Amino acid sequence: MHHRFKGERTLMRIFIGESDKYGGQPLYQAIVEKLRHDGYAGATVLRGVSGFGASSTLHTDKVLRLSLDLPIIIEVVETEEAIEKMLPALDEMIGGGLITLERARVIMYRPANVRPSQEELHRIEGLEPERDK
Amino acid sequence: MILFITIGGIVGTLARYFVQGWLQARPAVGAFPIGTLAINISGSLIIGFVMRLATGSTLISPETRGALTIGFCGAFTTMSTFSYETIVLLTDGEYLRAGMYAGGTVIGCLLATVLGIGLASRML
Numbered sequence: 001m002h003h004r005f006k007g008e009r010t011l012m013r014i015f016i017g018e019s020d021k022y023g024g025q026p027l028y029q030a031i032v033e034k035l036r037h038d039g040y041a042g043a044t045v046l047r048g049v050s051g052f053g054a055s056s057t058l059h060t061d062k063v064l065r066l067s068l069d070l071p072i073i074i075e076v077v078e079t080e081e082a083i084e085k086m087l088p089a090l091d092e093m094i095g096g097g098l099i100t101l102e103r104a105r106v107i108m109y110r111p112a113n114v115r116p117s118q119e120e121l122h123r124i125e126g127l128e129p130e131r132d133k
Numbered sequence: 134m135i136l137f138i139t140i141g142g143i144v145g146t147l148a149r150y151f152v153q154g155w156l157q158a159r160p161a162v163g164a165f166p167i168g169t170l171a172i173n174i175s176g177s178l179i180i181g182f183v184m185r186l187a188t189g190s191t192l193i194s195p196e197t198r199g200a201l202t203i204g205f206c207g208a209f210t211t212m213s214t215f216s217y218e219t220i221v222l223l224t225d226g227e228y229l230r231a232g233m234y235a236g237g238t239v240i241g242c243l244l245a246t247v248l249g250i251g252l253a254s255r256m257l
Contacts, residue, residue, distance in 0.1 A: 019195040068195045
């Protein structure tokens, strides 16, 4: 159940390029699809407006020629074990890039349509329940 | 990427050739380079629109972006033709027309890009 996901977890950030490909599709899409297929808690893809990395080429949306490979960040919050299970596949899929791991504490993880009977379980950790007047 | 840019470039060059040809052949036009002006302004509109849409969403892949901007817009619009035509107007003593052409191109293209960006922002 989703509420059991609260607690100490690991935030993985994957930094890649927008033009990176895997199996004929954009790499970020391939990674997100694999995460979803393997039942991970979630993933979010963000596009950066500018940046540089290991190959020291500047990418920016300000200059047309440099805007073809803008930075993409995929953020995944999961248990440490689940993240570690994913690493071999990521190593194979990703060419150049950066992966970081941070500790994160999940205080809320709930779907949009929570049943009234379940609301107590899904309340943000640390918030006092509303008192009846 | 190179392939996409090349195809965009081929289409852009041919589009410029035919659009310029059609516009300059209009009877009312005469010797004013309206063809170049029109393609530079419309190309600026297109690039503003495509780049805003592309960077504000994932609708346009980097390769398609390259084909449409570096390829198509890069080939469709022309700085060299504009420079040449302005200099010829000046050396022919047509200072007013040269000024109108140069001013019209710069202001028109910048405004067109702003308009293109605005249209794409509306869509997003």
